[in-house]
Amino acid sequence: MTALKLYNTFSREKEDFKPLNPPLVGMYVCGPTVYNSVHLGNCRTFVSFDILFRYLLHLGYKVRYVRNITDAGHLESDADEGEDKIAKKARLEQLEPMEIVQRYTIDFHKVLDQFNNLPPSIEPTATGHIMEQIEMTEKILQNGYAYETDDAIYFNVEKLAKQFPYGKLSGRNLEDLYNNTRELDGQEAKKGKLDFALLIKAKPTHIMQWSSPWGRIFPGWHLECSAMSSKYLGEEFDIHGGGMDLVPTHHTNEIAQNVACCGKSPARYWVHTNMLTVNGQKMSKSLGNSFLPAELFSGNHKLLEKGYSPMSVRFFMLQAHYRSTLDFSNEALQAAEKAFVRLMAAVKILPSLKTGASTSSNISALKNSVYEALNDDLNTPVALAHLFDGVRIINTVNDGKETITEEDKQLLVKLFNEIIFDVFGLKEELQENKNLDGVMKTILEIRAEAKAKKDFVTADKIRNELLENGIQIKDGKEGATWSFTL
RNA sequence: GGUCGGGUGGCCGAGUGGCUAGGCAGAGCUCUGCAAAAGCUCGUACAGCGGUUCGAAUCCGCUCUCGACCUCCA
Known part of the structure; x- marks a missing residue:
């Protein structure tokens, strides 16, 4: 059987997955900024990585899956001119910042639980790792890749770019980045326009701030992931993931920070999921075309004809490859719902199939096809297509038109249970009684x-x-x- | 404008040189008291125009078109 291959954004190729220290695997996925409810597009990313997590566990790896909660420091504008998202929301709602964080963290966990995602091994928060961020900033300063101004500690991108291909992850060269990055007001303090803030000096009115060697500060956006991934997975680990929209800024800067601090890029495999679209456009909060999972489950949304269960939606996501955009529509969702019901019906009758002296289909070939698909960069739609061949076999045997041996039946039971429930994370929603x-x-x-x-x-x-x-x-x-x- | 990625049958969605997934919808058939379920059969699609090749959805070029990123975003 083939080995697992993953598409690595850094090399732009599918590569054989070889962990640094097998059977251990370290995986870091950028989690949400908890200032708002997660929408369905966010969920797609977390479901995709849940399936990768589950598949790695299924293959026998011992995985430490770290997914952060960003509860401070995520600015409105990437030029570090804006206001902390959490603080802004807190002011609007007349709440303590941590009250916002608590509310949306609980919401996030509830939603992912509805989708039957496994919890990550560690879920660290940015506010819980201010010390680590300060220490990392000190190292970067010592190594000469950052400088202090009146308003922040900035990362010196130009200096790093002389030794490291700064734009490689996003496939851009420095010249393009310079020519196409907007000049924003109030950034005179920065030496280079690609520079970004590691830590930002807090004004007295800023409601989230901490003490540091440079006075009262709050963290920039990218630093927390570098600090927390290093702390829990080491300076170099196996997989780093997130949505594709994080590639050009967040992940590019994360790599820069790690290189400047520790001399190496943190992750060996960069895995990115594509966007969920609505009528061909990216689902996003700012475009106002996002769905909340609760609206989807209840059908209480103007674009929905009816509600769809969490598992129907999870199945819908499995029908597309994680690196393709997936377009969201009533018709597609209804098709997924029906297919899911048919799949589960076959799963249900499988154990009671009558067995015979021979098998009219090749079950072990079917099994191999399923694993080949999953090993090919987690191709869930193809794996699912093969499982539906299995559905047809199950129904045909059930109709008495084909036969299966006890041995092959057990093989099929094991395959269906392991892939559908353990790896795909689907579950029967309508409880037997x-x-x-x-x-x-x-x-x-x-x-x-x-x-x-x-x-x-x-x-x-x-x-x-x-x-x-x-x-x-x-x-x-x-x-x-x-x-x-x- | 720059960079990158797409355009596949009614819909969703795989597929990177020949064997032309899968799901949903539709038509016919088998089964059935009638249905449903299930099974079988069918539609033979690859944006357009050139080119390479014995052969292209798949490689190359051009055109049209959609999107992502460049600004917070999974």
Whole structure:
């Protein structure tokens, strides 16, 4: 079987994934700035990395997955002229900054839990690592890659760029960056226009500030990730991820900080997820086209015809590759919902399949195809396509038109359980209930008796009224079965 | 404007030189008391124009078009 390959933004190629210290794997993913509810586009990134996390665990790696919470220091403008996002929101809502942080951190966890994401191994906060950020700034200053002004400690991009390809991650050269970066007002203190603030000197009115060797400060945006990834994963670790929109600024500057501080780029594999789009446009808070997960689940949004369950949405995300844009529409969501129901129905009947002396399909080839797809840069849509071949096999055997041996059946059970539940993180949403099972058995018996007497009025009444209540009856050769509808 | 990435059947979405995924929707068939479910069959798509090749959705060039980043953003 092939080995896992991941597309590395830094090299722009798919590379064999080889951890620095197997079986250990260190993975850092940029988490949210908790000044607002996460929208569906944000969720896509975290779901994608959840699947990578789960797949690495499935392959037997011991993964330390670090995902930060940015609860301070994230400025309105990347030129460091703006106001701290948390502080701004706090002022608008007349709340303590940490009250905002608490509210949206809880919201974030709740939403990811609904999507059935596993929690990361460590979830550090920026405010909890001010000391580490100060220490890193000291090192960068000592190494000569930063300078102090009246308003901040700035990173000297030009100096670093002489020794390190600063724009490589985003595929830009320094000249282009210079020519296409806007000159902003009030930045005279900076030596170079690409320079960015490591720490910003706080005015007395600034409500989040800390003591430092340079007076009262608050952190810039990029420093916290460098400080926390170094602390928990080391100066060099395996995977660093985030949304594609973080590549040109945030991750580029993170690399710069680590190189200036420790002499090396922090991560060996840079993995970036693409955007969720609505009518072809990126979903973002600033464009006002974002959906909150709660709106999606309830259907309470003007663009939605109905609500969609968290697992239908997760399945929808799995149907596209993480590096492609994914367009969001009612039609696409409904298709995903139906496909998900069909997949889960097959999973449910799989254990009860009758086995025989031979198998008419090649189950181990199917299994290999699924793993080949996942190993090819986590190609979940192709893996899913192969699983649907499995669905067809399951249904055909169930219809008595094909056969499967006990051994192959167990192989298929293991494959379906491991990939669908462990790796893809899907789950059955409609809980089985033993009481209901008994009730349904009785009802189906009554209906069978009615049918035997050719009392189709009664039989159809039972069938139709149950359907209205979300239960579908399926008449088969060996009696009727039932399932929930979504 | 600069840089980068796309344009695939009704819709979503894989696929980087020949074997032409998958899901949803649609049509027909089997099964069924009728349905549903399930299975089978069908539609034979690759923005346009050139070029390379025995052969291109896939490589090259040009054109059109959409988007991302360059400003907070997953």
